[in-house]
Amino acid sequence: MSTVSTPTTPSSSAVGMRTVPFSLGRLGIVAGNTFLEAVRQKLFNFLLLLAIALVASAQLFREFNFGSSELKFISDFGFGAMVFFGSTLTIAATAQLFFSEIENRTALTILAKPIWRTEFIFGKFLGVFAVVGVFCALTTLLLLALLYNRETALMAADSEAFEHGRIIQYGDLVLLGVLQWLKFGVLAAITLLIASFSNTNLYTVVMGFFVLVICHLQYLARDAYAQVASLPLRLLVRLLGYVFPNFQVFNLADQIGIGAGIDSGVFLRVAGYALIYIAVIGGLAVYSFRNREI
Amino acid sequence: MTYPNPASAIEITGLTKDFSLNLRGIKLRAVENLTLTVPEGQVFGLLGPNGSGKSTTIKIILGLLEPTAGECKVFGVPSGRVDSRLNVGYLPEAPYFYRYLSGTELVRFYGRICGVPRKRLDERVREVIDWVGLSGAAHRRVGTYSKGMLQRIGLAQALVHDPRLIILDEPTAGVDPVGSAEISELILKLKTQGKTVLITSHLLAQIEDICDRVAILDRGKLILEGAVDELVGLSNRQALIVDSLPAAELEELRGWLSARGHALKAVEQPRTRLDQLFLSKVSRPQKGGEAK
């Protein structure tokens, strides 16, 4: 054992008087560590490879000779893969990265440091958000490359269909990738909220998927509200329509394949919608976690 | 033995902690009306059987739990506040760390969390890792560490920000006698540097050797508290260690004592301790830690 002593203690009274303001730096440290942990997990690599494989398999549509409409099929399947695997990754990774801290008691070690629980929870969220961002970026880039490559080939073969130039609006394709990322951010915040009071990883994942389905069908509650006769039921339906975010509003990917773009005003509203929900749900997760006994 | 009036590292007053089991009023009282002071600059042992409230008390000190009643302060700052932990380093029981980080990365990570200035961080990380004797293994992933190495890297992360108070929860649990002795040496070194160490352990022999004061909890209540020497010393006895005396000289001594009103209570062969015998015979690991 080394006999080198530790340095002398800094001035006790000065250290004792310091306060600990909220720090984005500490939040970033937790986020970075969470990101590092996530990308080393087999789940992330598996889902990423699967999504890449599915997007790449869109090449098989050549066999059907759809002409310029092949681009629609590639786009639909590409975004479909991104949504399906991205949702799975978001829920599973958020739950896993949170509960691994609880079960392994690394949460004890880190929360015994001068760190706010808010910094810890938001740090975990940002780490997951970054992982999902990498996933969305890679699948969007792959889809973009596939579409561009295929469209170039189709343009050479069928000039009439491309009389007005390229069909796919690549800038809007990237924007849609961003919107899917933001949607996954809302989903990660929801999963973290569930995890903040849940006892097990499994429960969190199951509830996460359950809420995901509800959020996709939330618009039915909005539409049905006016048709419900019974007042208590009508109030309940209305409440459901308000409590759960509307994930259908992110459903703009269909437009890419048929050559339509997205309106910048719509993009900004949907993006703002996502960011507001991330902030609110994230804040609720912090509130719930504050009272959790580790 | 009297003490000058030291500042208190930890002040616990009337601390009670209940855990709710269900809606019908049934609670589990883990700690009941605990009042305790841990003086600064001492090694303090917190003892008790399983379920006595030691871990709950530690968690309240660390701000991980809220007390139901009473208060707890660390260097005068309520323990629920984040800034109370600026001066606290904590080594949990059976520590588990992020397996994919190297020893250096791990300590660096916690150093950054604790606010060690960036320009000092690398140097400080090297210092503490060297101090706990893991320089040779610091580049390896924590997932490859043995139990003793985990304890030492755990100690390093607890010390990286140079805290005034170090809390060690069962620091030698599952560690071999050599590793255990090394950790005891480290604790005593911390004391010489003016640190306060709060240690919980089931290994009473070890507590006896290194602690200045101890508190014993049972079913959430404080049973006994005081300086170790005062608690375990038999104040009305003395032990003299002499060379082996022949029987005649022993009788002569007995008679001499009797003439002065004293009695020779026992004649025994002194024993060294088994752990001391073990340490004297077994080779210590080289600097850098043993392989798993």
Add this chain to the structure above:
Amino acid sequence: MKFNLAALRPLWTGLLVVAALAVTGAAIRPFEEPAWQAVRAQQPALKLDSLQGALGQGITAGLLGGFRAIVADFFWIKTNSVWEDNDLPATQTFIKLVTAIDPRPLYFWQNGSRMIAYDMPNWRIIAAGGYEKTPQAEQRRIDEEQSAVALKYLNEAFGHHPDSPLLYVEIANVYLNRLKDKASAAEAYRKAALLPNAPYYAGRIYPELLRKLGRHAEAYAWLKQLYPTLPKVIDTAKGITEFQVQSAMAPVVLERIRELEKELNIPQIEVFKP
């Protein structure tokens, strides 16, 4: 029986979470509504009643969950599969199912109508014994039946694509190629040519059909008003590409004008001056 209020904390937290989310949802609704209406406008109403029997619950949930495009794509691939097997009932069912699920891609309507109008008569005639054995009258009847189905299908498409010239072109082709009805085909080509982004050939085929119907004066009047609108030279500043100039075939149109002037004996002083 006294209650442990501390144990109710999770309940209070849960109620607070629900309340906070409800307030957020209500407060954010005006901000979200315009975007939601824009998204809804791009998604025609889903007629679940017509789909219920054909779909399983999982697919229905997928449709409701916003995966219409990919579900429709999947069924279109299925359509191609049964089309390759010359399975008329299945092909017809899947064609209608695809456009019921997602009527937005024009591609489904165009290719669906072609399968109905061109391939299905062929299958039916072969099933009836082949072209050699099936009487001409029977072949004609099959053609008319299938063409009627295709035209009805294409007219349904206008509900989702009111300004599509390509749908009129498909209708025109059915009239011309299957029903040999030049007059109706001409009218459909005319409607196509009048719509924005119409293919240039629609504007040329219409007067050709008028000529075949003996309506030379109408054809001449049409071509004279058409010619000035055609691109004749490449102009990148105005967005006129080489492809557009070649597709427009302005010299061919001028040629047709000159031919009609001879047929109609237009005096030299009154000929069209480009």
